[in-house]
Amino acid sequence: MDDFENLQQENHLENETGKIQQMEQELDKILSKFENGELNCFGKEQSKIFSEMDKFQQEHIQFATDHLTLIKKIEFDEDFEPEKEDLKSTTFQFEKISKSFTQKEKVIDKFTIRMEKLFRDFERIHHMIESSKKD
Numbered sequence: 304m305d306d307f308e309n310l311q312q313e314n315h316l317e318n319e320t321g322k323i324q325q326m327e328q329e330l331d332k333i334l335s336k337f338e339n340g341e342l343n344c345f346g347k348e349q350s351k352i353f354s355e356m357d358k359f360q361q362e363h364i365q366f367a368t369d370h371l372t373l374i375k376k377i378e379f380d381e382d383f384e385p386e387k388e389d390l391k392s393t394t395f396q397f398e399k400i401s402k403s404f405t406q407k408e409k410v411i412d413k414f415t416i417r418m419e420k421l422f423r424d425f426e427r428i429h430h431m432i433e434s435s436k437k438d
Contacts, residue, residue, distance in 0.1 A: 346435040355428050362424065366417055373410060 336342040343349045 345432060348431055348435050352428065352431050352435065355424075355431065359421070359424050359428060362421060366414075366421060369417075370414065373414070 333342065345352045
């Protein structure tokens with residue numbers, strides 16, 4: 304190897320060594336921020352985001368539990384069983400079933416409203432997380 308090639312190699316190594324030292328300094332800064340509590344995954348809003356996520360999780364669990372309870376109730380409701388084949392009995396059974404459907408419809412409407420609220424809460428939390436990434 305001639306002197307020019309040796310000089311080029313030394314210059315390249317010095318350049319690379321300088322880049323590595325620069326990266327080490329940047330990593331040390333990040334580590335220092337982390338150790339001092341200045342660095343977190345969601346920025347300044349981290350505790351608020353975690354609190355909202357926990358609240359959302361609890362609401363979701365309650366919603367799922369209520370949903371399973373409703374399904375179980377619907378499955379075990381009395382079926383249409385005519386006691387007698389007369390008009391009075393059939394009318395009574397029809398009114399009973401109609402009332403049951405109306406009650407279930409109201410429950411389903413409430414579930415729909417709760418599910419829509421959960422969806423809006425999820426979107427809000429997602430927006431908070433996305434906003435924290437920009438900070």
